[in-house]
Amino acid sequence: MALSPCRLEEHMTATCTDPWVGKFHLITADAGLERMLKGLWPISQAEWQTFREGRKSMETLLLEPPELFLIDNRIPDISGIELARLVKGENVYRQIPVVLLLPRTEACGEFDFHELEIDDFLVLPCEAELARLRIMLALQRGKRSFDANPLTRLPGNTSIIRRIQRGIECGEEFAVGYVDLDFFKSFNDRYGFSRGDEVLMMTSRLLVNSVRGAPAKQSFLGHVGGDDFVFITPCTYAEATCRSIVSSFDAIIPSFYDEKDRLAGGIRSKDRSGNERDYPIMTVSIGVTHNLGGRLKHYGQASAAASGLKTLAKQNGKSGYVVDRRAYP
Incomplete structure (x- = not known):
């Protein structure tokens, strides 16, 4: 019909x-x-x-x-x-x-x-x-020129690489921080991807506000993917930015947990091997390196140095940051 x-x-x-x-x-x-x-x-x-x-x-x-x-x-x-x-x-x-x-x-x-x-x-x-x-x-x-993360809309990996490499080639003195959320996977497994996305959105807004404390033209924020972010500031603003990120994250993140888990100080979830174990409330770790005196020669060097310092920051079991202080002001 x-x-x-x-x-x-x-x-x-x-x-x-x-x-x-x-x-x-x-x-x-x-x-x-x-x-x-x-x-x-x-x-x-x-x-x-x-x-x-x-x-x-x-x-x-x-x-x-x-x-x-x-x-x-x-x-x-x-x-x-x-x-x-x-x-x-x-x-x-x-x-x-x-x-x-x-x-x-x-x-x-x-x-x-x-x-x-x-x-x-x-x-x-x-x-x-x-x-x-x-x-x-x-x-x-x-859309063709903007490789934004689809969730946070922050610039993605291509923009991050270009921004760091351009700063190196121009002889710009800057600090680059790699930010990582600890115990995010266990939170995702326990509460689901939707709650995990809420945490990533909160983190992106928190980072935007923290990086805003530095001069806009010399600052940058990107989302590598998952729970990994990158920021760039002038060297003299790096530690203040880290302190702002850590204090704000620690103040806000408990509210994303159910009351029972919040009172218990963490959750019980499966590890990568499928075994049940206890995980604390999420923390944030930051590693910061810098390009003082043109010490960085390419993006890979900056990434490796900041990532290594971020790993050191994770070792104390709570939110924190480690700054490369070689020739640092």
């Missing part, structure tokens, strides 16, 4: 999986523009968050980062260009694409694209189909 157009549409919705497009943050006070952009894809394919003010959007960036920003240059509290600079100034999220929405009168102005860190722009008013294609182009271009 043939389906009517309405029934056919319902049938397709029920049986087909729409391809996911992305999660967008739209910053505009223009209701008409908002309606046009939100209508580019069905609600099953795209998630939108709209902000009327630029500073409000920055407040949610840490907790709910998007896959792409669309910033109207006419927002009331701050220019779109300045907001784009703020987004790109957040080292952790600078790789998220930014599309600037410019009125035609402003699009004729002079822009220094060496200084203005945007990934594309749309001239308003704009036809919906052109907007859809340009947004998709910016989104896909960003």
